[in-house]
Amino acid sequence: MRVVAQNPTDREVAATIKSGAGYSRVPAFAKTVTVPAAGQVEFTVGG
Numbered sequence: 001m002r003v004v005a006q007n008p009t010d011r012e013v014a015a016t017i018k019s020g021a022g023y024s025r026v027p028a029f030a031k032t033v034t035v036p037a038a039g040q041v042e043f044t045v046g047g
Helices: none
Strands: 002-007 013-018 030-035 039-044
Touching: 002 013, 002 030, 030 039
Parallel strands: none
Antiparallel strands: 002 039, 013 030
């Protein structure tokens, strides 16, 4: 599954993205990302 974190603000933001409780389409995960101002970060979870 492709995950996209977007940041519409004018400052970079650090965020921890986690799988939701009971969501079984991907393995449980937690990933901390830094999203640049007015940017986005993409990553893949599971296979």
